[in-house]
Amino acid sequence: MLLHYRVLDLTDEKGWMCGKILSELGADVVKVERPGGDPARNIGPFYQDIPDPEKSLYWFAYNTNKRGITLDIETSRGQEILKQLVTGADFVIESFPPGYLSGLGLGYSQLSEINPKIIMTSITPFGQTGPYKDYKGCDLVAMAMGGFMYVCGDADRPPVRVSMEQSYPIAGAEAAAGSLIAHHYRILTGEGQHVDVSIQECIVREIFMELCFWDASKEVSVRAGPRRRRMAAYQRDIWPCKDGHLGFRILGGRLGAGTLQALTDWMDTENMAGNLKGMDFESLDMSKVTRAESQEWENTLLQFFSRHSKEEIYQKAVEKNMLICPGYTPEELVEYEQLEERNFWTELQYPELDTTIKQPEGFLRASEARCQIRRCAPLIGEYNEEIYGKELGFTKRELALLKKEGII
Amino acid sequence: MNREAKSKRKKAPLEGIKVLDLSTQYMGPNVTRALAAFGAEVIRLESIHQHELTRVSAPYKDNVVGVNRSFVFAASNTGKYGISLNLKHPHSAEVVRRLIIWADIVVENFVPGSAKKYGLDYEQLRELKTDIIVLSLSAQGATGPYSRHPGYGFNLLALCGFSHFTGWPDREASVPVGAYTDFLCPWFAIAAILSALDYRLRTGKGQHIDVSQLEISPHFLIPAILDYTANGRVQTRCGNRSSSASPHGAFRCRGDDRWCVIAVFSDEEWETFCRVIGSPEWTKDRKFNTLGGRKDNEDELDKLVEAWTVLSTPEEVMTRMQKSGVASGVVQTIKDVVNDPQLKHRERFQILEHPELGAHICENLAFRLSKCEVEWKRPAPCLGEHNEFVYTKLLGMSEEEFVELLNDGVFE
Numbered sequence: 001m002l003l004h005y006r007v008l009d010l011t012d013e014k015g016w017m018c019g020k021i022l023s024e025l026g027a028d029v030v031k032v033e034r035p036g037g038d039p040a041r042n043i044g045p046f047y048q049d050i051p052d053p054e055k056s057l058y059w060f061a062y063n064t065n066k067r068g069i070t071l072d073i074e075t076s077r078g079q080e081i082l083k084q085l086v087t088g089a090d091f092v093i094e095s096f097p098p099g100y101l102s103g104l105g106l107g108y109s110q111l112s113e114i115n116p117k118i119i120m121t122s123i124t125p126f127g128q129t130g131p132y133k134d135y136k137g138c139d140l141v142a143m144a145m146g147g148f149m150y151v152c153g154d155a156d157r158p159p160v161r162v163s164m165e166q167s168y169p170i171a172g173a174e175a176a177a178g179s180l181i182a183h184h185y186r187i188l189t190g191e192g193q194h195v196d197v198s199i200q201e202c203i204v205r206e207i208f209m210e211l212c213f214w215d216a217s218k219e220v221s222v223r224a225g226p227r228r229r230r231m232a233a234y235q236r237d238i239w240p241c242k243d244g245h246l247g248f249r250i251l252g253g254r255l256g257a258g259t260l261q262a263l264t265d266w267m268d269t270e271n272m273a274g275n276l277k278g279m280d281f282e283s284l285d286m287s288k289v290t291r292a293e294s295q296e297w298e299n300t301l302l303q304f305f306s307r308h309s310k311e312e313i314y315q316k317a318v319e320k321n322m323l324i325c326p327g328y329t330p331e332e333l334v335e336y337e338q339l340e341e342r343n344f345w346t347e348l349q350y351p352e353l354d355t356t357i358k359q360p361e362g363f364l365r366a367s368e369a370r371c372q373i374r375r376c377a378p379l380i381g382e383y384n385e386e387i388y389g390k391e392l393g394f395t396k397r398e399l400a401l402l403k404k405e406g407i408i
Numbered sequence: 409m410n411r412e413a414k415s416k417r418k419k420a421p422l423e424g425i426k427v428l429d430l431s432t433q434y435m436g437p438n439v440t441r442a443l444a445a446f447g448a449e450v451i452r453l454e455s456i457h458q459h460e461l462t463r464v465s466a467p468y469k470d471n472v473v474g475v476n477r478s479f480v481f482a483a484s485n486t487g488k489y490g491i492s493l494n495l496k497h498p499h500s501a502e503v504v505r506r507l508i509i510w511a512d513i514v515v516e517n518f519v520p521g522s523a524k525k526y527g528l529d530y531e532q533l534r535e536l537k538t539d540i541i542v543l544s545l546s547a548q549g550a551t552g553p554y555s556r557h558p559g560y561g562f563n564l565l566a567l568c569g570f571s572h573f574t575g576w577p578d579r580e581a582s583v584p585v586g587a588y589t590d591f592l593c594p595w596f597a598i599a600a601i602l603s604a605l606d607y608r609l610r611t612g613k614g615q616h617i618d619v620s621q622l623e624i625s626p627h628f629l630i631p632a633i634l635d636y637t638a639n640g641r642v643q644t645r646c647g648n649r650s651s652s653a654s655p656h657g658a659f660r661c662r663g664d665d666r667w668c669v670i671a672v673f674s675d676e677e678w679e680t681f682c683r684v685i686g687s688p689e690w691t692k693d694r695k696f697n698t699l700g701g702r703k704d705n706e707d708e709l710d711k712l713v714e715a716w717t718v719l720s721t722p723e724e725v726m727t728r729m730q731k732s733g734v735a736s737g738v739v740q741t742i743k744d745v746v747n748d749p750q751l752k753h754r755e756r757f758q759i760l761e762h763p764e765l766g767a768h769i770c771e772n773l774a775f776r777l778s779k780c781e782v783e784w785k786r787p788a789p790c791l792g793e794h795n796e797f798v799y800t801k802l803l804g805m806s807e808e809e810f811v812e813l814l815n816d817g818v819f820e
Contacts, residue, residue: 001603004610017627021596025603044651045635045643057638061630108778127776130753135730140648140656141737144669147745149658153575153582153647158658159667159739162584163573163645166592169628171774173595178775180602181446185421185780187609194778201756201774206591208434208771210742212479215769216467220741222665225575225582237562237583238571245581247566255461255560287466318557325559325567327581330636330643333569333626338554344623358637363624364600365550367530368607368615371600 001369002027005090008082009066010073013040013165014137014199015095015123016062017172018179022091023065024362024371030089030387031066032082034073035406037380047353053380054352060377062169064348064359068378069387070408078407079105084392086111086118091179095123098133108194118192121179123171127198137199142167146203151210154225170206171199234291236298238327241305245327246313250297252284255323260284262320267304274300334358348376384408420447421780425605428453428511429488430528432460434561434590435621436517436545437484439597442773443513444487445782451507451798452488454791455495456820463791469765476764476790483788486760486770490789491798494820495526499813504528506803508536512608513601517545520555530616539614541604543597549620559621561587568625573632576647589621596624654702655681655709658739659717661725667739668722670713670729675699680732685716762787795819 002022007029009019023029031038041053048055072078083106086092092111094101101107108120122128125137126145135141143149143161153160175197182195204211213219222229226238226245239246250260260281267273275296286294305313310326317324328336339345347356362372388394388408402408425448429440437452444450454460459475462484468477493500504527508514514533516523523529523544530542544550547559565571565588575582585591600617608614626633632643648657653673661668672681675698682691690712695701702709717725722738729736738744746757746769760770765787772782795814799805805813813819 001607021599025599045631045639045641047638049639057634058631061634121775126750127754130750132730132750135737136733136735137737138653138671138673138735140650140658140669140671141735144658144667144739145737145748145750147740147742148585149669149739150667150741152584154579157576158648158660160575160582160648160658162570163643163647163649164629164632166628170592170595173592173599174774177442177595177598177602178773178777180599180606181421181442182777182780183606184425184446184602185419185777187606188419188421188423191779193780195775196778197775198754199774200750201754201772204745204751204756205771205774206585206588207742207745208483208591209480209586211746211769211771212483213467214742214746215483216469216479217471218743219467220743223582226580228583228586237586238566238581240580245566245571247563247571249562254458318554321558323558323560323563325563327566327571328569329572330569330629330633333629334633334637338548338552338622341552342549342623344626355638357634359634360623360626360630363596363619363627365618366600366604366615367617368604368611368613 001025001366001371006030006088007091007093008032008085008089009093011093011095011123012038013043013058013062014168015093015172015175017169018093018121018123018175019066020062020064021173021176021363022179024364024373026369026371027091029066030085030383031063031068031378032073032085033068033070033380035070035381035408037070041380060357060359063377064373065375066378067383067387068381069384070381072407073104073106075407077402077405081407082106083111083114087115089115089118090183092118092120093123093175093179094120098122098124098128112192116192117186117190119179119182119186119195120192121175121195121197123175123197123199125199127201128196139165139167142199142203145200147207147210148203151207151221151223153223155223159223167199167203170202171197174202234294235286239302239305241308241310241313243309246305246310247325247327248323250294250301251286252281257281257284259322259324262322263301263324266316266320267300270304270307272300272304276300346373348373350376352379381408418780420783421777422446422448425449425513426511427451427513427515428507430514430516430518431545432517433462434484434587435593435597436515437462438591438594439543439545439601440488440515441484441486442594442598443601445773445784446780447783450488451794451802452485452490452789453507454490454492456492456792457494459791474764479765479768481788482762482765482768483771485788487784487786488789489794489798490792491795492792492819494818497816497818497820499816499818501527503799503813503818505536508533508540510803511537511540512605513541513543515543515545519558520544520546520550534614537614539608539612541601541608541614542616543601544616544618545597546618546620548622550618561590561621564589564621564625568622569629570625573629573643573645575645577645581645589625592628593619593621593624649706651703652699654699654706655713657710659710659714659725661717661722662720663722666722668717668725669737669739670717670725671735673735677734678702681729681734684728684732684734688716760784760787763790792819
């Protein structure tokens with residue numbers, strides 16, 4: 001869909017997802033790394049556990065489809081070359097500390113003089129302005145300052161983040177959406193602009209419900225492990241079963257009564273329905289249930305779940321249309337029949353490693369475009385010749401010279 | 409507005425884009441909310457007989473249940489028009505036809521397969537308008553053996569692997585914020601819709617876009633997935649630990665349930681960190697000199713760090729660390745977030761007036777455009793609030809026809 005557009009991707013791990021999304025939508029994304037490679041190539045896990053900037057699975061995960069070149073933008077020749085690239089580009093994405101690029105003469109106002117249509121998208125921990133703009137950020141800081149951690153984890157232990165970086169891919173996705181909104185303004189007016197993404201703010205939207213409860217009654221939600229605790233309600237969302245856990249919530253009314261009735265009927269066939277038997281789930285309103293009552297039902301359900309595996313429960317849930325899902329591990333996700341049937345995975349070729357690695361094939365199906373993974377993440381400087389030589393017309397000698405001087 | 413003033417008025421990026429929003433709950437309404445924020449005209453269609461779930465979800469204004477009193481609905485539907493229509497009424501088909509002809513984009517989240525019975529699947533919509541763009545949102549995709557299994561954010565987060573990765577390795581999994589996947593997915597769908605719009609401008613062709621929470625969510629876990637597909641390792645939750653930083657965690661501070669996070673990645677940052685805490689004797693222990701050493705002795709290290717943080721408020725810890733360039737932040741409660749000076753500076757929260765909620769908080773998006781401001785044209789609509797305006801002014805029905813359909817119960 002975005003086949004006609006070129007993106008220069010100067011980001012580190014904070015912004016990789018933005019270019020990945022644009023590339024899956026069809027854009028030509030050129031990853032610009034410093035000579036020697038993006039330092040984030042040193043983040044693991046690594047292929048076969050061999051720490052090597054060409055073997056980072058973290059890099060492989062978020063840089064598929066991109067063509068990679070190297071360029072030292074701290075040298076004046078490097079800056080000239082970047083400007084040359086910008087004249088032929090539609091988007092520039094970056095995640096340097098605020099002010100860094102302006103200091104090199106490569107900020108939005110400087111690049112827009114060369115190419116007034118350029119859209120520059122900056123992804124930073126707290127945004128380009130404000131009292132914390134120069135604060136150092138990382139995923140943990142974003143999850144803490146965005147309000148996520150305070151409501152996550154067991155009450156008797158410190159608050160937790162999700163064990164894998166979440167704020168970066170969220171910020172990358174929101175940055176892709178913001179860049180394309182700016183793109184539609186460019187279609188209307190012919191003008192580019194600067195898109196300023198705050199990673200902290202991306203996380204704030206995740207705690208949407210906490211904000212609703214704060215706005216309604218100044219209630220401060222707290223963490224409760226596998227449960228959520230709000231007002232009177234103290235409800236489990238995560239339920240241990242025989243071989244893992246389930247995602248399920250006790251709910252009455254239109255959303256939950258059918259599930260509870262089907263579940264109770266099933267439990268009854270094993271004489272385990274206990275205090276759930278004969279209840280009127282249609283009129284059940286969990287916001288009016290005491291903690292003691294919900295604890296009793298919870299105990300009955302936990303006893304039953306402990307006798308059944310998550311697959312057994314999921315198959316019954318599918319058969320009876322119950323709102324219950326198994327808690328999957330990465331292994332189970334990879335083996336999940338639904339994703340297999342939808343051709344969600346691709347065996348991506350890694351010629352340098354002489355292997356293929358199974359990866360997600362893209363995030364959408366579109367009737368007019370094949371939104372997919374076309375190539376694996378680039379090696380360091382893999383496309384230098386193609387882009388500097390064939391596209392910008394540098395001679396072999398010029399290329400050799402640039403390499404010798406450490407500019408590419 | 410006279411012509412001169414009109415030409416001077418700044419254009420909104422999505423000016424002139426018309427969106428018919430048939431979606432429910434969180435994901436779809438949050439896609440169309442972002443489009444409305446930048447000038448798209450969004451009509452949200454609902455039923456009076458079967459209330460949209462977020463209209464009947466707590467919290468309510470003054471704790472009084474009412475279809476126009478939920479904060480959840482208000483926060484997902486800012487800036488839209490609201491109309492009601494009974495899709496089961498025999499006379500609704502003609503109204504639907506006019507809505508489709510009006511629209512550029514239709515957003516829906518019917519259970520896969522069931523849009524057809526309302527005449528609303530892509531093939532049927534395309535017959536009414538050849539270049540229509542239809543965004544179908546679902547739990548697990550439009551096809552496949554599990555496509556019709558009902559899913560909501562609160563249980564899909566388990567299916568998609570997030571609960572497996574949340575909490576402590578020696579405890580049962582924790583729930584990340586409720587309905588987690590609902591809030592991850594809208595941005596991908598917005599990017600897809602805006603790309604489809606660009607494609608239509610260049611080619612004249614509409615299309616159908618099928619996105620699901622099951623297929624967007626794994627993009628947040630790819631490194632762990634590759635560790636399995638390439639290395640055969642099944643990673644699991646590890647509290648706040650990180651393989652590339654130590655200390656890396658939330659530490660207790662002075663006050664009631666007050667915490668601060670600190671993350672030390674490089675050896676240089678470690679030296680700075682030691683200076684900030686006053687270089688106590690234990691920091692000179694050689695086992696803490698390298699990242700590997702700190703990782704090997706992390707339980708002990710965490711206790712030593714906490715012995716220092718507990719003497720100060722989290723704000724004091726953050727300020728001291730950040731002044732010297734060490735990543736650190738307060739574990740903010742929602743109260744802290746609403747009062748955060750950075751978010752205040754960026755005008756994250758503004759107050760809107762709603763006919764039944766009164767003054768309430770309206771959140772901005774996480775990005776600012778240098779040339780375009782977010783403009784909320786109106787608060788979230790009350791149920792059927794804009795029926796007369798939309799049906800007569802936007803769709804061009806005559807007053808007589810409108811009243812006839814109204815009396816007929818079509819708008820219920």
